[in-house]
Amino acid sequence: MGKTKKLIELDDKAIAILEKQAKLQKRSLKNYIEYMLEDKALCMSEPSEEYKAMMDDMIERHEKGELKFTPLSEVLKKYGRKL
CATH class of the missing domain: 1.10.1220 (Arc Repressor Mutant)
Structure with missing residues (x-):
């Protein structure tokens, strides 16, 4: 370049x-x-093609209900933190 x-x-x-x-x-x-x-x-x-593909995959998995989310409150509790 x-x-x-x-x-x-x-x-x-x-x-x-x-x-x-x-x-x-x-x-x-x-x-x-x-x-x-x-x-x-x-x-x-503009985001890279790799990033776009990764995000498309995440959206598709979310729509299929294949993603597991952990509430922030649980993560904070696990590590003994508070907001």
């Missing part, structure tokens, strides 16, 4: 916030911005 360079302009406040986050992750500002943009783009992309 190729790469394309783009010039972007951000206000100083946004840059300061991004610089702090980059330092927390031990990244350069450029690397952090690239990482965040690519991550956001992936979130907006």
Whole structure:
């Protein structure tokens, strides 16, 4: 997959916030911005064919009554947790 360079302009406040986050992750500002943009783009992309097939299978199994669900209250009780 190729790469394309783009010039972007951000206000100083946004840059300061991004610089702090980059330092927390031990990244350069450029690397952090690239990482965040690519991550956001992936979130907006269409699900993979494998994921779609898995979800279609789950829907079909649900419609056939083949799935077993455990109430959240039982899971929390099992692990000694509360909401």
